[in-house]
Amino acid sequence: MTDRLDSFTRSQWIVIEDDAGIVRRAPFETLLFSIPIRVANGPDGPRIHRLDTGEALPVLRRYGYVWSALDPAPRPLFEVPEFDEAGRRFTPCGPVGVKTSALRVIENFLDLAHFPFVHPGILGTESETEVIPYRVEIRRDVDEVWAVDCGFFQPKAMAASSAGAQVEYRYRVAQPCSAVLYKTSPGRAGAFDLIGILVRPLHETACEVHAWMLMWDEESSDESLLQFQQEIFLQDRIILENQIPHLLPLSAGMEIPTRADATSIAYRRWLKNHGVIWGTCEGIPEVTA
Amino acid sequence: MILYEHVLSSDCYKLRLMFDLLGMDYERRPVDMYPGHADQKPAFRALSPFGRLPVLQDGNLTIWDAQAALLYIAERGDASSSWTARSVEERANIQTWLQVAGGPLRAVAAARARNLFGDASSEDGLLDVITIIDDRIVEQEIHGSEWLVSDRPTIADVAVFPDIALHEDAGISLDAYCGLRRWLGAFASLPGFAPMPGVASM
Amino acid sequence: MSMRQTEASAWHVVGGWNHVQPGAACRVELPGAEIALWRTEAGAVHAWDNRCPHRGMRLSFGIVKGDRLACRYHGWHYDEGGQCRFIPAHPNLDPPDTLAVAQHATHEQDEAIWVALGAGPTEPPPPLGTDQPGFCRSIPLPFGADTAADVLMRLAGASPVAPRLMQVRPEIGGSNRTVTLAVQPIDETRAAMHVFLDGGPKADARLAAIRWTVGLRWQITSETGAAA
Numbered sequence: 001m002t003d004r005l006d007s008f009t010r011s012q013w014i015v016i017e018d019d020a021g022i023v024r025r026a027p028f029e030t031l032l033f034s035i036p037i038r039v040a041n042g043p044d045g046p047r048i049h050r051l052d053t054g055e056a057l058p059v060l061r062r063y064g065y066v067w068s069a070l071d072p073a074p075r076p077l078f079e080v081p082e083f084d085e086a087g088r089r090f091t092p093c094g095p096v097g098v099k100t101s102a103l104r105v106i107e108n109f110l111d112l113a114h115f116p117f118v119h120p121g122i123l124g125t126e127s128e129t130e131v132i133p134y135r136v137e138i139r140r141d142v143d144e145v146w147a148v149d150c151g152f153f154q155p156k157a158m159a160a161s162s163a164g165a166q167v168e169y170r171y172r173v174a175q176p177c178s179a180v181l182y183k184t185s186p187g188r189a190g191a192f193d194l195i196g197i198l199v200r201p202l203h204e205t206a207c208e209v210h211a212w213m214l215m216w217d218e219e220s221s222d223e224s225l226l227q228f229q230q231e232i233f234l235q236d237r238i239i240l241e242n243q244i245p246h247l248l249p250l251s252a253g254m255e256i257p258t259r260a261d262a263t264s265i266a267y268r269r270w271l272k273n274h275g276v277i278w279g280t281c282e283g284i285p286e287v288t289a
Numbered sequence: 290m291i292l293y294e295h296v297l298s299s300d301c302y303k304l305r306l307m308f309d310l311l312g313m314d315y316e317r318r319p320v321d322m323y324p325g326h327a328d329q330k331p332a333f334r335a336l337s338p339f340g341r342l343p344v345l346q347d348g349n350l351t352i353w354d355a356q357a358a359l360l361y362i363a364e365r366g367d368a369s370s371s372w373t374a375r376s377v378e379e380r381a382n383i384q385t386w387l388q389v390a391g392g393p394l395r396a397v398a399a400a401r402a403r404n405l406f407g408d409a410s411s412e413d414g415l416l417d418v419i420t421i422i423d424d425r426i427v428e429q430e431i432h433g434s435e436w437l438v439s440d441r442p443t444i445a446d447v448a449v450f451p452d453i454a455l456h457e458d459a460g461i462s463l464d465a466y467c468g469l470r471r472w473l474g475a476f477a478s479l480p481g482f483a484p485m486p487g488v489a490s491m
Numbered sequence: 492m493s494m495r496q497t498e499a500s501a502w503h504v505v506g507g508w509n510h511v512q513p514g515a516a517c518r519v520e521l522p523g524a525e526i527a528l529w530r531t532e533a534g535a536v537h538a539w540d541n542r543c544p545h546r547g548m549r550l551s552f553g554i555v556k557g558d559r560l561a562c563r564y565h566g567w568h569y570d571e572g573g574q575c576r577f578i579p580a581h582p583n584l585d586p587p588d589t590l591a592v593a594q595h596a597t598h599e600q601d602e603a604i605w606v607a608l609g610a611g612p613t614e615p616p617p618p619l620g621t622d623q624p625g626f627c628r629s630i631p632l633p634f635g636a637d638t639a640a641d642v643l644m645r646l647a648g649a650s651p652v653a654p655r656l657m658q659v660r661p662e663i664g665g666s667n668r669t670v671t672l673a674v675q676p677i678d679e680t681r682a683a684m685h686v687f688l689d690g691g692p693k694a695d696a697r698l699a700a701i702r703w704t705v706g707l708r709w710q711i712t713s714e715t716g717a718a719a
Contacts, residue, residue, distance in 0.1 A: 420708075424701075424705055427628060427701060428698065428701065431694055431697055431698045431701065432694075462518070464517060464518050464519065464520065464631075465629060465630070465631035465683055467506060467507070467509060467510045467511075467517070467629065470515070470517060471509065471512060474512065474515060489552060
């Protein structure tokens with residue numbers, strides 16, 4: 001299967017586990033692009049090896065996570081300067097397995113139009129379903145997909161929200177398998193809270209999803225923050241596992257978007273322009289699963 | 290009453306459902322079962338010796354078994370005794386399905402935990418328990434009932450519902466089990482019913 | 492004619508009348524096809540490709556609203572002809588005619604739901620018995636349809652009467668009655684069996700036939716070593 005691993009995807013840092021998970025679980029075996037790897041923890045920090053060749057893989061510790069790559073010289077990891085802002089609260093939500101392509105997971109994360117139907121009473125309501133036009137741009141300097149000026153009415157936008165509110169969103173695809181959203185903070189006027197997902201492909205149609213939050217919120221308990229985000233992601237998960245094919249179609253024609261899908265359209269085009277094959281329908285003549 | 294719980298646990302959903310169906314107020318105390326595994330820590334084991342969620346507290350009483358807590362909520366909150374046994378025969382039948390919920394049906398919850406959180410699990414008897422509950426519903430339908438016991442929803446249905454309703458998370462298809470699909474649909478139509486994440490359309 | 496063409500042009504029993512209830516949707520598999528089977532609230536049955544044209548969501552997860560099926564993911568509405576009629580993200584947009592779901596032929600007869608891929612055969616499906624056949628039970632089979640026929644001949648003593656249809660006269664409630672077994676092919680390792688009983692709607696006989704079916708299922712499980 002790794003003959004479908006394109007160079008762009010192969011050169012990305014991929015999330016392995018959050019820092020607490022490394023301490024709790026290591027040593028453990030898992031998969032990275034269908035290749036079995038072993039993750040150990042030692043006095044010098046985590047060490048990761050391929051189990052098939054024995055080769056040591058590069059290791060990076062950043063943003064509360066341990067990252068690795070099959071490529072010995074991965075591209076630089078994306079920047080999230082908000083991690084350096086004093087007073088923000090970081091909450092990693094723990095990995096959740098999903099049987100679909102990592103790219104389907106990212107695309108769903110970028111989607112506004114499903115809020116009223118998949119997250120009713122939390123991120124949307126069936127009385128306000130319209131997606132107001134927003135702007136999508138490819139930021140050439142960092143080679144990222146951004147969607148800005150996104151707005152949506154949300155009954156309970158965050159764990160700390162006390163009432164429904166019109167919420168401003170910005171979406172950012174930082175890597176094929178990593179995305180960040182910035183949304184109006186209920187805890188600090190004029191500021192944005194960050195929610196991110198980092199996806200590790202186990203196989204082309206199975207992955208492990210790590211969600212994290214970086215927020216201005218001194219009120220909520222850890223437990224309620226975690227469960228707020230976990231509830232939302234589990235509502236998405238049943239959708240994700242039932243989108244067929246599990247591989248993401250990049251070519252026009254197989255799926256029909258509307259203007260509300262502008263971010264998804266740009267994301268698919270960006271993947272195609274980078275020659276991404278892994279996790280897509282590219283190169284598969286007749287996809288059925 | 291105070292419910293120590295986690296939003297993704299099917300056993301906790303069972304008790305939330307019972308409170309909702311009876312229109313009762315209760316206090317939710319979230320426990321960091323995942324990723325923190327707080328349910329396995331000594332502080333929680335003081336409440337629940339097997340380290341299992343949910344735990345129900347009412348005054349000085351602490352109940353750490355989901356089926357026992359379900360029965361307690363129904364007996365406290367249901368003045369008409371509609372959800373619990375009205376005869377010796379009903380009690381025997383209800384008890385049977387409570388035992389299924391706390392026994393063989395745990396295989397479904399284990400398969401779900403494996404898919405979601407990577408927990409180890411064995412699938413022994415997984416389809417047997419699905420099949421046996423489906424058989425029961427189909428027989429009950431011939432007798433003119435939509436429910437596991439007698440002719441009305443009881444705590445037997447509440448005890449079994451969550452793990453069956455979360456079949457998709459567990460990787461189990463109900464395509465062939467139309468009795469279960471009809472029963473899930475009837476249950477979801479009950480006044481006060483609320484879904485949880487992972488409960489499929491019905 | 493290849494096996495696949497034969498299956499594609501044929502009627503298949505996919506369940507009893509209550510396999511899908513008014514206002515409900517479920518998933519049905521036939522060789523090479525996954526189908527969303529659903530009934531309007533008024534009871535009309537439809538078999539569609541199980542995929543929303545928008546983002547591929549299985550329509551079997553959809554929600555029936557009157558005579559329309561709404562996709563679970565983004566709430567797009569499809570009418571009984573499979574035509575998209577409403578896109579909630581753009582409430583004022585009139586969806587183009589090209590936004591439609593492919594449909595398959597359906598037929599209801601003898602308390603059975605039949606599906607044929609595409610437009611289906613011109614002739615109706617054969618009867619499922621000779622004396623007021625009624626639906627009893629469906630069970631999944633852990634092997635392909637050809638093996639299923641062999642197993643049902645050997646374990647139940649059933650004889651083929653038409654393609655994918657077999658009959659047997661077991662003792663049901665004190666007398667021998669005609670039972671028709673309709674085998675639904677799925678793939679090389681899975682099939683389903685739908686059981687129909689002659690003799691009209693008598694609850695006692697039906698219950699006995701359901702128990703006979705359950706007994707046959709446990710026999711298949713134990714003798715083939717397969718999971719139920």
